[in-house]
Amino acid sequence: MSEGNTAAQSYAPGTHPDLPAPIRTTGPVAWVRMNLFSSPLNVALTLVAIGLLWWVMPPLFEWIVLDSVWTAESRKECWDKMEVPEGGACWAFIKDRLRLFVYGFYPQASRWRVNLSFVLLAMAVVPVLYDKMPGRKFGLWYAVAFPFIAGWLLVGGLGLTPVDTDQFGGILLTLIIGVTGISFSLPIGILLALGRRSKMPVMRILCVMFIEFIRGVPLIALLFIASSMLNFFLPPGTVFDLLIRVLIMVTLFAAAYIAEVVRGGLQGIPIGQFEAADSLGLTYVKAQMLIILPQALKISIPGIVNTFIGLYKDTTLVLIIGMLDPLGIGRASLADAVWAGLSREVYLFVALFFFVCCFSMSRYSLYLERKLHTGH
Amino acid sequence: MAVIAETGPDTRNLIARLWSNQQARSVIIQIVALTVVFAAFGFILRNVVINLENVGKEFNFSFFLYPAAYDITFSPFIEYSSRSTHLRAAVVGILNTMLVAACGIVLATIMGFIMGILRLSTNWLVNRLVYCFLEFTRNVPVLLHILFIHGLIVIQLPVPKMALNFADSFFLTNRGFYIPQPVWEPGAGIVAAAFVISVVFVVFFVRWAKKVQDETGRVYPVFLISTGAIVGATAVAFLAAGMPLSWSFPELKGFNFTGGLAIKPEFIALWLALSYYTSCFIAEIVRAGILAVSHGQTEAAYALGLRPNRTLQLIVIPQALRVIVPPLASQYLNLTKNSSLAIAIGYMDVVATVGGITLMQTGKEMETMMVVLLIYLTFSLVISGFMNWFNRKMMLVEREAKKKRAFFSFKTGTGEDS
């Protein structure tokens, strides 16, 4: 066919075959135009973003990966292996201390108990997260029992060699504080939230005072009180395990925040639901358990998970009262003259650990939010 | 209730009868709760008294009047030396906390709004970049951010001898950012007065302009006029008073710069770290707030012929703010409380002074911690009080709007969409 013919050919209305879209609206070029250079402002933003990446990423990548050293016996050996001392990360240090980072000072012979509790934790988390799991009901009961099982496994007694809680450290300590705080702060927080919305003025005032007090002061002040002043509040001679004191403080701290999140959820329940429950003749407890709380908790799940993430991140603060969480372990290891001076590696490692944990939690919360959102 | 009464006299004992009465039950529960709480407090108080006696410590605050004997270098507002009292050290700490919290709140809000809007940008690269930054920052403890920024400043910036020099008056070093300090001379009072008067004028003008806009729909260029009035009046007064101002320039003398105003790296690090950490949460709040304003609102505004920036200013932002403000308050509170981590990098805030060195040197845990807790509670009361006031202001607008809309729909009989 010649070109002349194509131009001359005519079609009846509606019979023209579909032509490919103009090149400027499809394909990578169009995508770039649409998404990166659609307006002068966007051009500027794109250029700034590229510049930023170009400036930050290559040196960072070089330091973390290309110029890093993975096997060495000391900082000196590490730096000797590099072209420029301190030009790369000395991951040999983290490798050397990995067990310390994970188990803290838990006795070597009993570390299987820690491993077992990690596995049990994973098993407890699954039924909580996946609602389609078969036999989820038993799984949930197991999840409720898990803190006690793990507590027995880790602390010992009843047939196991007792291990003192001040030997806990590193990731183990973070998980203990995090999991305990998460599992106990939820019920307490719900009770506080109900108390705050109670019709009884005394209850309401007590709950408001408690919540606002806890929310108004920094956690490190509370932790310091737990570590140094709680003894003044107890009868003379009472000795209370430091870890338990810290756990109580962290739990109460998180509970106050959970209470506010749940209160938000409760406020989102239409008054008709309360009236309906009353008109069915349900008691207060039954109305809350069967009608109000299930709905309120459902709306507040994202907020609750966010509070948990905050709690988990706040566990680093225990190092201020001398307990060795991963950051504390890192700092203590830096006091070893053989390795001193590698603080950047420690900070990056600890940051990565927290990022992995908290990011997965926040992704899960997002997933839940979307799933619950499809309801209406 | 009436049905039960007809079944004959209630033979159960008094407590059971009281328990089945809802009102009586609630009174009983409250009395019991109150008793338990008071008993617990009494118990704790008794223990404290006994324990303090056992270790031979007295509960009093007189140590606040003794010399502190330690130095605080960063005290931008009041004079302080190691001979000053613990009380003065505490005041320095409080002021430092307030400074970093106030600066942090301002910067976090600005950064949060910018990032929240960038997250909604159609620019894929910017969108993703901001997303990655937000997620990484949000999911790492703030303590690490503070240590990281501090390390960055201290290691990457040059020492004073090789300071980054901007026009011989601004110097950037790893010991701080040195800027010229204004020194007021006699006559400066006139300038200050002119400034205050112009601000008062602007406040009234803004109110009046808003009223006019509400009533007639006429819009004044409020921002331009306000800025012009303040800058103009101040400048005229400044010239009229014979320019009563000189500058003290920083100068390298011996080990350090002297003269000028020094912004210390500890302050910068804490301020930046707290700001960008908190701004990540604010960005999410802002994004959610803007998304919460239904697109129909924007379309309606366009249909009315409003330009895009006017739409944003008059339609979208006021509605988004109603969603944004309440959670913003708790972020501001968090920022203030997180400033207590200053101790990790040596910024002398209230926890580092009263709750740190003073506590260590005097051994008065009880008294110093009480002071620290009270100070933070005051901060949080002030912040939540202010945010509640602001929130109510926003809510008031909503109620008026509802009233008007209801009135409108009644008159015309058009249905409402929500």
Added chain:
Amino acid sequence: MRPLNVLAASVAVAALTVAGAASAGTLDDVKARGVLRCVVSTGIAGFAYPDANGVWKGFDIDFCRATAAAVLGDPTKIKAVTSTGKTRFTLLNAGEGDVLWRNTTITFSRDVGVKLRFHGVNYYDGQGFMVKKALGVTCATQLDGASICIQTGTTTELNLADYFHANGMKYEAVTIETNDEARQNYISGRCDVYTTDASGLAATRSTFTDPDNHIVLPEIISKEPLGPATRQGDAQWSDIITWVLNATITAEEKGITQANLDSMKSSKDPEVLRLLGVEGSQGVELGLSKDWAYNIIKAVGNYGEIFERNIGVNTPIGLERGLNALWTDGGLQYTPPFR
């Protein structure tokens, strides 16, 4: 509601099981427990730090092990209770540790005000200054206007304030919480000077890539006698800690080492025989076994050996004996006789 009840009950039970009354005799407590709990720092180079297996090492830890060897006959039966500068005394006073071996300066207010008991000096220290050689500073009086890194929560910040005030000089105090942060600040030039105890300066300098470019100024501006502490009111336990320390020093005076320990049992010196439990019953009078001092030296060696192993010239820390040499060598370490 039932799960909540169960929960509340278990919390109460847990609380009751951990709550126990601290009894009067620390020695009996330790023996009954089978483990000695030492309050130590969260990490000070050379003095206390964990190795890769989580085993604590260092100068202070060796004294803790010596105490365990004397009391329990086994130097490994120790537990390190980590503490910060701020929490150390409260931990000890709350009964969470039996003895504090955490390079702690003996001061009047700590002895009298904080209600502790100190038992001699295991390290004579003093606050010094470290500067970069390139600054050309040779003595502390040239430091007017300098930026100085100090560790907070210690006596050093008070000494520093007093020293500069007394000499009419100004300085910028950069208060840092941990040694590693202080090191980073000093190396990067945030501070011109790093001040802490001389032992700490040496330890920090040893971690530099260019230790020769830094000097420690000759001035020592304070006395920092570091020593062990216990709670007040337990005379027997105080005696034990005092004489554990004295035993290590006396052993060095008498030339008893880990290597020649067994041959020294047949020494002709009656004091050596008394110390090693061959003659007399000093150990039993202390409430310990007869061979308590023998166990100490077998476990950790004499004072000189502990010093050289952890912080001496051949370690990365590289400290001279200096004031900590025996009195016969011109130092201050001098003990009452075992008689």
